[in-house]
Amino acid sequence: MPGGSIYVKQDEKYTGSSPQWWYEKFWREDAQNRRRSRYIKAGVGLVLGAAVAIRFDLTAFSPLFALLFAGLVAAGDWLYHWRAFHATAVWRGARRGEVITRRHLRRSLRRLGYNVLDGRAIRGKASIDHLVIGPGGVWVVDNESWSPDTEIACYAGRLFFGEKYGSKTAKPLVEAAEAFAELLNRETGIAVTITPLLAVHCGLLPKSGIVHAEGITLLKPRLTGKLIRSAEGGVLSDEQIEVLTRTAARELQRV
Incomplete structure (x- = not known):
């Protein structure tokens, strides 16, 4: 590699591929982090849903509200990240x-x-x-x-x-x-x-x-x-x- 050193191993992360290729690679590798973050956000939604049910004296429906809020938060988070990735489709050559x-x-x-x-x-x-x-x-x-x-x-x-x-x-x-x-x-x-x-x-x-x-x-x-x-x-x-x-x-x- 021009300007490189024979004594220092080159980081393959920064050589030999287009920005689009690396963008997709990092997106796939980050999937686990996005899922972990989504679970945490859904957990917050679960608690919030139960709290809303209790606040309006709907204790009997608190499990339903908790699941509904958790599902909405998880779906919203998934949609947000999907739209961000989809917006790069032309730049990545997918469309x-x-x-x-x-x-x-x-x-x-x-x-x-x-x-x-x-x-x-x-x-x-x-x-x-x-x-x-x-x-x-x-x-x-x-x-x-x-x-x-x-x-x-x-x-x-x-x-x-x-x-x-x-x-x-x-x-x-x-x-x-x-x-x-x-x-x-x-x-x-x-x-x-x-x-x-x-x-x-x-x-x-x-x-x-x-x-x-x-x-x-x-x-x-x-x-x-x-x-x-x-x-x-x-x-x-x-x-x-x-x-x-x-x-x-x-x-x-x-x-």
Whole structure:
């Protein structure tokens, strides 16, 4: 190992595998600790349930209340940890982010007159995961994920992922939106401005779930449809939506 010592045995825990692999390994190894903690919490729930029954003069039902509270506490603790692990699925490669976002977009937008084209590219220039065209305008949506402890924030107009600048992520998406807009303007004669969105499947966003920085909007996948719906309607007519959609389907390469 470069920089290592032949006299000091290397700790295999920190060599040779991806962060995702180690995350899953540590998750499995910690299962016993989570169960032990869950038993303790369920025990507290058991006592609390019995105390509530006694407090309201329901002593005869105290065993039932105790078991009910213990079960609710245990189930809540299991659900909390399951959701935390499930939230990393895209980052770990267990699920595809574009599939999740596509489902959110179609469920929330298609009945409102929006068309969603998936996996489109301008040959040799740019590619995006989703192109959304509707009454409120046109959007490109890409998908990305970072490690669960990566804080995503905007400071003084700059995008940050942890302590790293986010310009290398923002700039290509802004350029892709501009390239798509230029193509659609040229081919249809309809003046459109395309708004770039980035669906974040893993990483620490603010409580609002949205960050605006360096020309793009980063947000949780479930908020993509809501944000697009919030745009003022009437920007594009039904005829313009149809023309733009047909042109995009014809001119843009499917990827």
